Amino acid sequence: MEIVEEPKPDTIRKALLVINCKEPKPDTMRKALLVINCILLSIGCGGPLIMRLYFLHGGKRVWSGWPIILFPIGCAYMHRSRTISPSQNKLFYTKPPLFIAAAVIGVLTGLDNYLYAYGVARLPV
Numbered sequence: 001m002e003i004v005e006e007p008k009p010d011t012i013r014k015a016l017l018v019i020n021c022k023e024p025k026p027d028t029m030r031k032a033l034l035v036i037n038c039i040l041l042s043i044g045c046g047g048p049l050i051m052r053l054y055f056l057h058g059g060k061r062v063w064s065g066w067p068i069i070l071f072p073i074g075c076a077y078m079h080r081s082r083t084i085s086p087s088q089n090k091l092f093y094t095k096p097p098l099f100i101a102a103a104v105i106g107v108l109t110g111l112d113n114y115l116y117a118y119g120v121a122r123l124p125v
Contacts, residue, residue, distance in 0.1 A: 055121045
């Protein structure tokens, strides 16, 4: 049986430099990315729990947040109408088939979110 020694840290660093031509990421960067990942996961997994708490403590509203997006779109259109000549300014800059497909997907997603909130509101848990 042959005993293999662990490579020294300098040997590993030199090998990585030869292979990648750059330094390996420092531990602080890895830890920061891990913390960011944990925060994003907790927000993503915590959403349904927060919604459930809302309905458990007397929340009655089941509404969709779609009107919120109209404000930035309206501001962008108003800014564009002031900076571009009226002959070049269009209401939609996408091609009609792409716009229709995006609108249909948006409506379906909104309906799905509304039905999800409606179902969570009715759960007896």
